[in-house]
Amino acid sequence: MVNVPLLSLKAITKRYPGLTANDAIDLDVRSGEIHAVLGENGAGKSTLMKIIYGVEQADGGDIFWQGDHVPVHNPSRARALGIGMVFQHFSLFETLSVVENISMTVPGKKADLAAKVRELGITYNLTVDPHAAVHTLSVGERQRVEIIRCLMQDLRLLILDEPTSVLPPQHVEVLFDALRKLRDSGVAILYISHKLEEIRTLCDTATILQAGRVSGTVVPREKTARDLAQLMIGRSIPAIEARPHAPDTGGPLLGLNKVYVPSDDPFGISLKDVSLSVKGGEIVGIAGISGNGQKELSRVISGEFLCTELSPAAIMMMGKPVADLDAAARRRLGFAFVPEERLGRGAVPEMSLASNTILTASEHGLVRRGFVDRPAVTDFAMRCIRDFDVRCNGPETRAGALSGGNLQKFIVGRELHLKPKLLFVAQPTWGVDIGAATEIRRKLLALRDDGVAILIISEEMDELFEVTDRLHVIHGGALSRSLRTSEVTANDIGRYMIGAEE
Numbered sequence: 434m435v436n437v438p439l440l441s442l443k444a445i446t447k448r449y450p451g452l453t454a455n456d457a458i459d460l461d462v463r464s465g466e467i468h469a470v471l472g473e474n475g476a477g478k479s480t481l482m483k484i485i486y487g488v489e490q491a492d493g494g495d496i497f498w499q500g501d502h503v504p505v506h507n508p509s510r511a512r513a514l515g516i517g518m519v520f521q522h523f524s525l526f527e528t529l530s531v532v533e534n535i536s537m538t539v540p541g542k543k544a545d546l547a548a549k550v551r552e553l554g555i556t557y558n559l560t561v562d563p564h565a566a567v568h569t570l571s572v573g574e575r576q577r578v579e580i581i582r583c584l585m586q587d588l589r590l591l592i593l594d595e596p597t598s599v600l601p602p603q604h605v606e607v608l609f610d611a612l613r614k615l616r617d618s619g620v621a622i623l624y625i626s627h628k629l630e631e632i633r634t635l636c637d638t639a640t641i642l643q644a645g646r647v648s649g650t651v652v653p654r655e656k657t658a659r660d661l662a663q664l665m666i667g668r669s670i671p672a673i674e675a676r677p678h679a680p681d682t683g684g685p686l687l688g689l690n691k692v693y694v695p696s697d698d699p700f701g702i703s704l705k706d707v708s709l710s711v712k713g714g715e716i717v718g719i720a721g722i723s724g725n726g727q728k729e730l731s732r733v734i735s736g737e738f739l740c741t742e743l744s745p746a747a748i749m750m751m752g753k754p755v756a757d758l759d760a761a762a763r764r765r766l767g768f769a770f771v772p773e774e775r776l777g778r779g780a781v782p783e784m785s786l787a788s789n790t791i792l793t794a795s796e797h798g799l800v801r802r803g804f805v806d807r808p809a810v811t812d813f814a815m816r817c818i819r820d821f822d823v824r825c826n827g828p829e830t831r832a833g834a835l836s837g838g839n840l841q842k843f844i845v846g847r848e849l850h851l852k853p854k855l856l857f858v859a860q861p862t863w864g865v866d867i868g869a870a871t872e873i874r875r876k877l878l879a880l881r882d883d884g885v886a887i888l889i890i891s892e893e894m895d896e897l898f899e900v901t902d903r904l905h906v907i908h909g910g911a912l913s914r915s916l917r918t919s920e921v922t923a924n925d926i927g928r929y930m931i932g933a934e935e
């Protein structure tokens with residue numbers, strides 16, 4: 434029995450209208466291994482994980498668990514087998530405590546559950562106070578709660594979907610230590626990530642998916658990140674060339690002048706004395722650990738949150754005071770914005786891609802005399818799809834049916850096609866595969882060279898170093914002074930990020 438895989442998938446197939454998301458996939462996962470699943474956006478990774486966890490049902494193929502043929506009709510059946518999954522978006526109730534959240538799916542007295550949370554926390558170095566309310570926890574701590582919840586049952590296989598995309602760098606190592614301990618105790622881990630270096634450090638095996646099929650299985654440690662990217666995409670990715678600093682092109686197109694904004698969310702961060710400016714032809718980045726005011730800053734700049742205490746001139750766009758203008762009025766001045774949350778704020782999942790373009794592009798010839806110009810809308814959506822290589826069934830595809838990375842590419846494409854004077858992008862390449870991320874960064878640089886002013890909030894240090902001319906670091910709702918990117922190191926930025934530097 435030693436050689437029987439813990440989980441064995443045979444010819445798993447899943448079809449959606451017009452496409453095959455998983456095409457006869459075979460995959461073996463063994464106890465005590467960390468097994469990466471790699472692939473371009475839309476390759477079928479999340480679909481496959483959802484089938485294993487019982488959220489989606491396969492149209493064909495078989496699942497074997499320790500050699501036995503088992504149907505997995507729903508997540509509770511998966512949990513009963515010993516399968517746990519941590520999704521990208523956590524499923525915790527903010528106002529309840531850790532142990533109250535856990536007791537919703539795990540039977541037992543609260544006192545016993547709390548003791549178990551403490552014990553598991555010590556064993557795996559995932560400590561968290563069982564009685565803390567979830568809203569008081571950092572993102573890293575919430576993820577620990579999700580993992581501990583899986584551990585409370587007899588866990589044999591843990592599925593993690595891009596777990597480090599939400600973590601600050603210093604929490605990544607803590608997570609990896611816990612995952613290695615789990616592996617050494619015999620648990621199998623399925624690990625989805627676009628971060629190839631992480632996969633090389635952490636994972637024992639990697640299965641690569643290309644357009645819904647398995648294209649290979651490798652030992653990632655024996656490959657370079659470049660090899661892995663090539664295996665995923667089927668071609669090599671040219672590096673972004675070094676570029677000279679852009680010339681000054683006049684006055685700032687965005688200015689924040691001593692912006693103080695109390696948070697309207699009881700769990701949020703207040704902005705303190707935030708000043709910054711972005712000129713045409715430059716990219717300014719905002720680095721920082723998530724939860725330090727990025728969300729609040731982006732709502733204030735986008736106009737989604739109007740703070741009545743600000744004087745109109747506290748925020749200037751294209752030389753005009755805008756702090757009292759709503760988002761639509763700011764957009765009319767030539768401002769475009771990519772929010773951090775794709776679904777809900779960036780796009781309406783129930784609407785087609787074409788209709789989603791009208792949300793922000795209506796003033797760009799898509800609505801005439803109050804009527805939607807359908808051919809113009811379709812043409813606009815087609816251009817976004819083509820230029821940003823959005824893998825979908827065309828402009829009438831429902832936004833919610835796109836894979837995460839493809840929806841991100843579509844939203845970035847839509848905003849870049851508005852030909853803004855000032856562009857503000859939160860997490861430009863969040864969840865996007867390495868090939869597409871390089872392409873998005875290249876397009877941002879091209880816009881900058883055309884004189885557009887660009888502000889980027891990102892938690893990816895490499896990305897900020899690759900594209901920005903200047904940087905600020907946000908910590909506790911306050912911004913550092915402006916730092917010229919070519920004159921600082923990642924270590925310098927790290928000190929500001931943890932508040933060791935004013």
Ligand SMILES: Nc1ncnc2c1ncn2[C@@H]1O[C@H](COP(=O)(O)OP(=O)(O)OP(=O)(O)O)[C@@H](O)[C@H]1O
Nearest residue numbers: 449454474475476477478479480834835836837838
């Ligand atoms: N509910 C759905 N309806 C229709 N098509 C869907 C649905 N869910 C996924 N798809 C399609 O299935 C394909 C695979 O999507 P999936 O989310 O599995 O990709 P992925 O590899 O996880 O991508 P990413 O890296 O972008 O998260 C995509 O083409 C996607 O558009």
